[in-house]
Amino acid sequence: MIQSFDIIIIGGGAAGFFTALNIAEQNPKLTIAILERGKEVLTKVKISGGGRCNVTHACFIPNDLVKFYPRGEKELKGPFNQFCSGDTIAWFEKHKVNLKIEEDGRMFPESDSSQTIIDCFINLSKKYNIQIITSQTVQNVFQSEKGWKLDTQNQKYLAQKIVFTTGSNPKMWDLLQSFEHKIVPPVPSLFTFNIKNKKLTELMGIAHPATVSIKNTKLVASGPLLITHWGVSGPAILRLSAWGARDLAQLNYNFTLQLNWMQEYETNEIENELKECKTESAKQNIYKKNKFNFPTRLWHYFLNKAEIDADAKWADLSKKQMQALAQILTQDEYQVNGKSTFKDEFVTAGGVDLKEINFKTMQSKILPNVYFAGEVVNIDAITGGFNFQNAWTTSYLAATHIANN
Structure with missing residues (x-):
């Protein structure tokens, strides 16, 4: 039996959840599912910042913020003018998560616990009836007249639009390469x-x-x-x-x-x-x-x-x-x-070629109704909350375009 949704997000990390939540907030009528290959979601959020979650950085000017990205500086200027660090702070405050600024500019939840961020995301997902489906490894994706079909090891899914938020997952890069997307070979960063x-x-x-x-x-x-x-x-x-x-x-x-x-x-x-x-x-x-x-x-x-x-x-x-x-x-x-x-910072330089993405919408220029957010694309930053800010910004852009189209 095929499970059908309007939107399927592949990857249950920070970018995946932020995309899903922002779609749901802007268009509650859409049905949304998050497919996660692991048994748990938001595992990287949990360990980031030594378990405190370095949510963003107190750099509020887009032209200054982009300078912290060795790859993606030029491409992120437009997106940061749409959703920047200040917008991240406002989003979390709206959902009752207050952030604090440390001396070096890093920003953490006032609770000093990444669980605060996880609880916020999980509770909002329940509120908006977002389906979180774990232990689902996507093995095949193909286009049909009815939309995008996805096969996992034990289930079939159908979606009108799909969002890749799979981070540095080589199998997903291989899959995208089979669709003629260019993948910049990954190398470690940080x-x-x-x-x-x-x-x-x-x-x-x-x-x-x-x-x-x-x-x-x-x-x-x-x-x-x-x-x-x-x-x-x-x-x-x-x-x-x-x-x-x-x-x-x-x-x-x-x-x-x-x-x-x-x-x-x-x-x-x-x-x-x-x-x-x-x-x-x-x-x-x-x-x-x-x-x-x-x-x-x-x-x-x-x-x-x-x-x-x-x-x-x-x-x-x-x-x-x-x-x-x-x-x-x-x-x-x-x-x-x-x-x-470096500690638990698993950051990779590489991913979907930036030339193949529309940075106004985070849509693929090659595949219809396919979007990207987070580290699946060839963007990475130094440590200090900048990689999360890339996730929030690209997720917000993808979500806004999906919700309004």
Whole structure:
């Protein structure tokens, strides 16, 4: 027996639910089903932000917001003018979920629990009679005179319109490719760097601002850097991994990482600073007098690396030692061998080619009555609530067009 709906949404994640709810709110007469391959829905929402759910970011100007998207910057300008971070906040407040802004701009539910978002979505789904059907792996999709037919492992469905909100699901990309949609091959984004350097990793837990770059490329990023027991992480590294996702994949995650611990300062400028220290703090122990306000263990690490004795005074510094220290502070180099996933952030660069989507409606330019939302398309962002904002915005556009047509 075939189950028939006006709209079927494939994928029970953030984008799938937001699409379904916004269709239902704008056109309650439509019948809607969400098909989810797993036993549970909204699993990524549950673990995101360490279980707190980083709903969006407090960046309210579309032209500024798009700059956080290594892929999708140009395409999202129009959509963000239709539904931006402020609209997300208003939507959740309307449904009795208040959000709070943290110092770095990330926004979370006031409850600090992702369950608040999940409960909101599930309760609204019940209110609007949206059918949530789990353990349904879509195996075939084909067009008929009556609409789109979908086969799962144990059921057949019929829909007038379908929405793909399947995230980074290779099987769904393969299915779309069979319909002549171009899929940009996926590569990981948002990852940390593995460095086999015991002296560095012994400093695990230390964080400090730095400018990071990949040697012999144009890839560069700035921000806090965190030393971990496997290498380096933190916002600076995550930004670099996001913008360099494709280049670093081609390098097979083996490359030379350059760290400028002084950020915007050049080597010769730091050398001059060190010369001043030598004069002004001549009689002071260099290990105890740290002009640059580095964490003590990190400063000692730099001095040791520059082969400066623990009992040395600033006056004892040779020209060669000053040059070595200036070089370390501004052009510190490490060999990266591999990557690690950042916490539970499973973000992929790749997906449906952006040229094949109408970004006013999120409709496929190739398949009639087919829409996309969320990470199924070739859009991704750095960490901080931006990937969710892409999901909310693209879902809202798809839902609005479906509800009014």
